[in-house]
Amino acid sequence: MPPVFRFAPSPNGELHLGHAFSALYDYALCRRAGGRFLLRIEDIDRTRSRPEFEEGIYRDLEWLGVEWETPVRRQSDAMPTYGEAIDRLRVAGLVYPAFMTRGEIAATVAADPTWPRDPDGAPLYPATDRGLTRAATEDRIAAGTP
Structure with missing residues (x-):
């Protein structure tokens, strides 16, 4: 079975050089390994995702010479599957709502230089x-706290 590679941009702005590098690097590795190259559009941020940015992604990747399997995979298409999975986790007691804002998370992490991080260096969620x-x-949810 050939290895699978993927590039998963969000259609919330134009591609930048980092995106181009990532797509070209993954595509080169894929070709060298005789793999499959998938494009998955990360379109679940409904407030920032725009069709014109998605079209720009396709144009830019074509210009770069990157080829991908069709149909293009869309993160939003998988939402029913994710919903079923979260329901199973909720029933098992493995899910809790998270109410901290990005600013509160950043402040918490900044206050502690030894804050734990994932292997990529991103800080772990405080989980308060x-x-x-x-x-x-339930009170926070009923009050509409995001």
């Missing part, structure tokens, strides 16, 4: 919401 009681969680 995990300790909320069920009543407190």
Whole structure:
């Protein structure tokens, strides 16, 4: 079975040089390995994703000489599957709502230079919401807290 490579841009702006490098690098590795190259559009940010940016992604990748399998995979198409998975995790008690804003997360992480990080260097979520009681969680949800 051939290895599978993918490039997964978000259609929320034009591709930049980092995107171009990533796409070309992955595509070159794919060709060298005799693999399959997939394009997955990360279109789940409904407030920022735009059709014109998606069209620009296709044009830019074609200009770069990158070829991908069709049909293009769309993250939004998988939402029903993700919903089923989250329901199973919720029933198992493995899910908790998270209410911290990006600013609150950044402030928490910045206050502690030893904050734990994932292998790519991104800070781990503080998880302070995990300790909320069920009543407190339900109150926040009922109040419309994002």
